[in-house]
Amino acid sequence: MRGSDTHVTDPTAGDRTTPGPSATAVRTEGLWKIYEQEPAPVEAVRDLSMEVRAGDFVAMAGPSGSGKTTLLNLLGGLTAPTRGRVWVAGRDLTELSGRELARLRLEHIGFVFQAYNLLPVLSAMENAEFTLLLRGLPTAERRERVRTLFREIGLDGLEDRRPGRLSGGQQQRVAVARAVVGEPALILADEPTANLDSATGDALLGVMERLNHERGVTFIFSTHDPRVMERAHRLVHLVDGRIESDVRPSGRGSTA
Amino acid sequence: MMARLRILARLSLRNTLRQARRSALTASAMVVGLALLTMARAIGDGAHEQWISDGVRLGLGHVTMEAPGFASTGSLDDRLDSARVAAAERAVAGLRASVPVVTSAVDLTVSGLASSPGSSLPVRVEGVEPGAEAAFSKLDERRVEGRYLEPSDRLAAYVGAGLADRLGLELGSRLVLTAQGASGGVAEQLVRVRGVFRTGIPDVDDGLVQIPIATARRWLGTPGAATSVAVLLRSSQETGRALDGLRARLGTGGGADGVTVLSWRQVSPELESAVRIDDFGFYAFMVVLFAIVALAVLNAVLMSVLNRRREFGVLEALGLTRGQTGAVVFGEGVLLAGLSGVLGVALGLATTWLLWRHGLDLSALYGQGISLSGAVIDPVIVPIFRPARVVEAAGFVVVIGILASLYPTRVATRIDVAEALKFDR
Ligand SMILES: Nc1ncnc2c1ncn2[C@@H]1O[C@H](COP(=O)(O)OP(=O)(O)O)[C@@H](O)[C@H]1O
Numbered sequence A: 001m002r003g004s005d006t007h008v009t010d011p012t013a014g015d016r017t018t019p020g021p022s023a024t025a026v027r028t029e030g031l032w033k034i035y036e037q038e039p040a041p042v043e044a045v046r047d048l049s050m051e052v053r054a055g056d057f058v059a060m061a062g063p064s065g066s067g068k069t070t071l072l073n074l075l076g077g078l079t080a081p082t083r084g085r086v087w088v089a090g091r092d093l094t095e096l097s098g099r100e101l102a103r104l105r106l107e108h109i110g111f112v113f114q115a116y117n118l119l120p121v122l123s124a125m126e127n128a129e130f131t132l133l134l135r136g137l138p139t140a141e142r143r144e145r146v147r148t149l150f151r152e153i154g155l156d157g158l159e160d161r162r163p164g165r166l167s168g169g170q171q172q173r174v175a176v177a178r179a180v181v182g183e184p185a186l187i188l189a190d191e192p193t194a195n196l197d198s199a200t201g202d203a204l205l206g207v208m209e210r211l212n213h214e215r216g217v218t219f220i221f222s223t224h225d226p227r228v229m230e231r232a233h234r235l236v237h238l239v240d241g242r243i244e245s246d247v248r249p250s251g252r253g254s255t256a
Numbered sequence B: 001m002m003a004r005l006r007i008l009a010r011l012s013l014r015n016t017l018r019q020a021r022r023s024a025l026t027a028s029a030m031v032v033g034l035a036l037l038t039m040a041r042a043i044g045d046g047a048h049e050q051w052i053s054d055g056v057r058l059g060l061g062h063v064t065m066e067a068p069g070f071a072s073t074g075s076l077d078d079r080l081d082s083a084r085v086a087a088a089e090r091a092v093a094g095l096r097a098s099v100p101v102v103t104s105a106v107d108l109t110v111s112g113l114a115s116s117p118g119s120s121l122p123v124r125v126e127g128v129e130p131g132a133e134a135a136f137s138k139l140d141e142r143r144v145e146g147r148y149l150e151p152s153d154r155l156a157a158y159v160g161a162g163l164a165d166r167l168g169l170e171l172g173s174r175l176v177l178t179a180q181g182a183s184g185g186v187a188e189q190l191v192r193v194r195g196v197f198r199t200g201i202p203d204v205d206d207g208l209v210q211i212p213i214a215t216a217r218r219w220l221g222t223p224g225a226a227t228s229v230a231v232l233l234r235s236s237q238e239t240g241r242a243l244d245g246l247r248a249r250l251g252t253g254g255g256a257d258g259v260t261v262l263s264w265r266q267v268s269p270e271l272e273s274a275v276r277i278d279d280f281g282f283y284a285f286m287v288v289l290f291a292i293v294a295l296a297v298l299n300a301v302l303m304s305v306l307n308r309r310r311e312f313g314v315l316e317a318l319g320l321t322r323g324q325t326g327a328v329v330f331g332e333g334v335l336l337a338g339l340s341g342v343l344g345v346a347l348g349l350a351t352t353w354l355l356w357r358h359g360l361d362l363s364a365l366y367g368q369g370i371s372l373s374g375a376v377i378d379p380v381i382v383p384i385f386r387p388a389r390v391v392e393a394a395g396f397v398v399v400i401g402i403l404a405s406l407y408p409t410r411v412a413t414r415i416d417v418a419e420a421l422k423f424d425r
């Protein structure tokens, strides 16, 4: 739940309404993604309908090739569905223009990619503050937010390093910092801990949990890692682009 | 908005610097191209100016004033009478205040025959003012025997070496000139060879005789008359202004509207077309050069886009629009072209300046007597700086940078974001 007493209102963060207990963060309906290719088309996501409540902490598990990355890309508007619809913050992504989609991503969605995907010409600090800069936040505030976050996830003192001079774990932490620092309403993370040692993975998960708990940020992430699945409030199993099971392990993050 | 532009510019700049080696390579292609261009242009302009200057010295100056029909008939009937000659000379004197005039010369030219006791040949006889003509045509410097005409001469002649040979003339030989006089009758004039010249141009060496203008006037019965008043300017660039200035002065002054003012382009169209053809060749060269440079830039920017698809995918995932992503690429192309352009023009100017100080001696290339349009050309070329040419070159660079960046920009805006971001790519 979003702690409204500690929430700092970000005037540039778009129309983020305080969610009620049953507010919907993401919804899909009859979603298909078919990759046309030889010899046969690949159905990466098949007729998938689901709903994620605001403030939820959802893990998507499934074997490699089950469609996790494709689904996250569909939810973030990075890929257009072959059929079906996706709503994020009540808006139908399939009806938004490129410009509106870009704006929605900037103000509403944070991404963490499996491949880190930092910008190599920018320092760790510049990478982390990138979306804040695009949103026009003043320098002092940007730096302060990133420094606080860096301290928390053990990136202290690495602010000026470029990605080429950071370890994989450090890069992934910068990538997570970049996604969360603007406190978007929704964060989509593709195997965020897959390339990290368990201690670092735990620390990152801790940051994500805290944001979820304190700020009500909705998280949807894919994972292979049983320990990550254990900490999810809702666990969705994908097989061949379909939801095979969708459970809410008892006692965790129940919002009902 | 400003914040976004700043960060896009920062990305362009850092990316250009990151690919320092490729950027430097592309930039040097452009720099060398531009330097060559600036230099070639300055040398070309210098050579042309020389052709023109040499051409007009033996011809009728940058600007010439004559009677209306003379250009087509070349006949003594179409001459300037003394009143119009005086008006033309006043106009030149007035022009000096606003246009750099080197000198002017009054000529009375007719076609006729030159006869020695043995034979006779058709010639062009130029009645000239000895002092002024020497400064104008520099024909005195082509003397191989005797001396040039002097102001005190009366029955003296300065003849081409070829003509002297064929007529068996030597210094002091007597020579009879025959032409149709003003009255219509045939007039004869006896002169003595005082000097012989050789320009290397057959037409001139075999067919030109210069005599004092006073002698010519008496011979032809045309006191105070002239067929042309020619003006030599410091630079051919002044031709237009001189033309306008003289026309204005002749139009409003002394009522001498029977004077036609012509430029060297009209009097020597072959000289003009030689310059134009050479210019065309230059522009063709320039187009080829810039096509090569454009391809180099295109290749560099395109490769850098294709190698960085992941980064552009990230930019879009983070909330940049496709247009803004394209702007980063476009900025890189323009930056590359702009930097190279500045360096290229600077290098070109520096090289030209060095050449300008020392001159470019092409005598080894051309040998001694090159002739064009009846003029002997000096094989040492002095390049000419023209600010307009630098602006022209810089303009080309900007255009090239923009054109060469358009396609890579388009490619960057069409990247499949999800594909670009794949983990295992
Ligand atoms: N761009 C693409 N073109 C063709 N097939 C693709 C593309 N992206 C993914 N796929 C296929 O779609 C299926 C789902 O892939 P993905 O979403 O990456 O699964 P996961 O993330 O669960 O491993 C796989 O069979 C994969 O090969």
Ligand SMILES: [Mg+2]
Binding pocket: A068, A069, A070, A190
């Ligand atoms: Mg995947």
